[in-house]
Amino acid sequence: MNWEGISEFVFVAESESFTLASKKLAISTAQVSRQISALERRLDVKLFYRTTRKVALTEEGRIFYQHCRSVLDGLDAAERAITNLQSTPKGKIKMTAPVTFGEQYILPLLNNFMAQHNEIEINAYLSNHQIDLVDGGYDLAIRVGNLADSTMMAKKLGSRTNYVCASPSYITQFGTPHTLSELNKHNCLLGTLDSWHFKGDGRDLNVRVKGKLRYNSGFGLVDAALKGLGIVQLPDYYVQQYLENGELVSLLDNHRVPDEGIWALYPQNRHLSPKIRFLVDYLAAELS
Incomplete structure (x- = not known):
C-alpha cells in the first residue's frame, strides 16, 4: 500500500485545517496540500470540501478517515508493544501542569527524573487552563481537584490542603473570625473567584467574600497576608512554611474542606508506555 498522504489526510480531517495539520506534522502547509491533492488523484475521489474559511470531509472522506484512523491506531499500538519490551524508558514526553504547583514541585522533580533517565526528553508547559x-x-x-474528563486514565499522586489564614498582626488588630458569617466583617484577599470553599452541616459551601x-x-496574596492586609484562602504550597514558622495563623479549621487530589491524567493509549509509567510512578512516590 502507498502510505503517502495518509498522515496528512488524518491530521487535516481531525483539525479541520491545513495550517494546524502542518504545525502538528512540522511541515509546510503547501506540502500538506500537495500530499492531499496527490492522494485524491490516486484515489480518484474528492476527500474534502474546501472554502476560504473551512475544511470539511466529504462523505467519501469520512469513510476513508475511519479506516485510516484505525490503521494509524494499530501502528501506534504496534510501536508501543515494541517499546514496552525495553527495560529503559526513552523518548519524548510532552506534558502540562498548573503554574505555581508546577514551578514549586513538578519541574524540580522532572529535573531529578531526567538526571536518572538520560534517554528521556521532556517538554513541559505550565498553564492554569x-x-x-x-x-x-x-x-x-498534572491536575489538582475534581476530575471531570472520564475519557482519560488517571492516577492519584497526592493531595493538597486549602487553608484560610492571616498574620498575627491582622488578628491582633481586627480579631479572629470564629464563624463563616463573620468573614463579611473582614477584609478578604481575593483571587480570581468571589467565593471561598468550606464545609458545614455535612455539605460543601461556597461563601461569598469581599475585600479591597x-x-x-x-x-501576591501571600505577601499581602504576611503584611497584615487581610485574610486569605490558599493551597498549602503557598502558605505551609509560614504556618509552620508562625508568620501566618490558620483560621476556621473546623470548616476546612477535605483535601483535594493531585492527579496524573493521560490518554488511554499512553497507559502502557514505559516512559509514562516510569514518570507517573516516580511522581506518585515523591508527592505522596
Missing part, C-alpha cells in the same frame, strides 16, 4: 490533551498532542497532565484587594497571583 484546562488543556485538551489529545488535541494538543500531550502525553500527560484582588490579585490573580497566589504569591
